[in-house]
Amino acid sequence: MFEKSIENYLCSHSCERLHLRAVLFDMDGVLFDSMPYHADAWAEVMNRHGLHFTRQEAFLHEGRTGAATINIAYQRQYGQDASPELIQQMYQEKCEAFARHPEARPMPGTAELLQQVKAAGLIPVLVTGSGQRTLLDRLNHQYPGIFSPERMVTAFDVKHGKPDPEPYLMGLQKAGVQAHEAVVVENAPIGVQAGHAAGIFTIAVNTGPLDGQVLLDAGADLLFPSMQTLCGNWEDFRRATTIVLSTANDRAINDQR
Ligand code: MG
Numbered sequence: 596m597f598e599k600s601i602e603n604y605l606c607s608h609s610c611e612r613l614h615l616r617a618v619l620f621d622m623d624g625v626l627f628d629s630m631p632y633h634a635d636a637w638a639e640v641m642n643r644h645g646l647h648f649t650r651q652e653a654f655l656h657e658g659r660t661g662a663a664t665i666n667i668a669y670q671r672q673y674g675q676d677a678s679p680e681l682i683q684q685m686y687q688e689k690c691e692a693f694a695r696h697p698e699a700r701p702m703p704g705t706a707e708l709l710q711q712v713k714a715a716g717l718i719p720v721l722v723t724g725s726g727q728r729t730l731l732d733r734l735n736h737q738y739p740g741i742f743s744p745e746r747m748v749t750a751f752d753v754k755h756g757k758p759d760p761e762p763y764l765m766g767l768q769k770a771g772v773q774a775h776e777a778v779v780v781e782n783a784p785i786g787v788q789a790g791h792a793a794g795i796f797t798i799a800v801n802t803g804p805l806d807g808q809v810l811l812d813a814g815a816d817l818l819f820p821s822m823q824t825l826c827g828n829w830e831d832f833r834r835a836t837t838i839v840l841s842t843a844n845d846r847a848i849n850d851q852r
Pocket residue numbers: 621622623624625657658781782783786
């Protein structure tokens with residue numbers, strides 16, 4: 596059932612098959628159910644500073660750097676970027692507002708998926724735009740032995756945040772693999788754009804309130820409604836990745852008969 600999506604990817608990237616060796620995971624909304632808290636924190640701080648910004652927008656712009664998120668609201672209202680001082684002040688307030696929420700819970704289904712990934716000998720890599728120490732520190736506690744520090748890309752590593760492909764290209768580099776040897780697991784439109792732009796097969800999981808079509812429009816190769824459904828389908832997906840493009844072409848010919 597996943598062959599068609601894989602064939603489409605292979606055709607448009609002129610490669611014969613996916614040699615799956617690494618899985619690149621986003622953090623917020625994938626590893627942790629933290630997005631509702633981020634959305635609350637953004638809306639609270641933006642409104643406190645007189646900027647119009649809704650929770651829904653926080654989900655739409657998830658994955659952008661703090662500065663970029665602030666400037667979307669600031670540009671819209673004042674036609675210019677916010678000053679570096681204001682950006683720093685607001686981002687600090689946003690982090691404080693986020694920290695006042697209870698600890699974000701691990702996303703249901705994720706621990707099981709990470710176990711499957713690890714058991715299959717695949718390399719898990721973290722690729723997040725977040726510089727939120729509280730969550731980064733909890734990674735090893737919540738998912739022990741999964742992500743090693745040298746296989747993490749965070750806000751501290753990249754010059755260009757998502758939707759730029761840089762974070763995912765760096766993730767490939769840290770895993771020592773090429774684009775057709777990895778898949779991305781993302782929940783945000785901008786993250787999907789980044790994975791897609793990096794030339795990687797990108798799986799979207801719609802763990803928030805957005806319409807799934809937004810994720811497909813952003814370039815997702817596959818869409819699941821939750822991490823649990825991705826986990827439940829993972830083995831089938833992995834088997835499907837062994838498909839070779841010539842076989843895919845034969846099948847297309849057979850289908851036409
Ligand atoms: Mg995310």
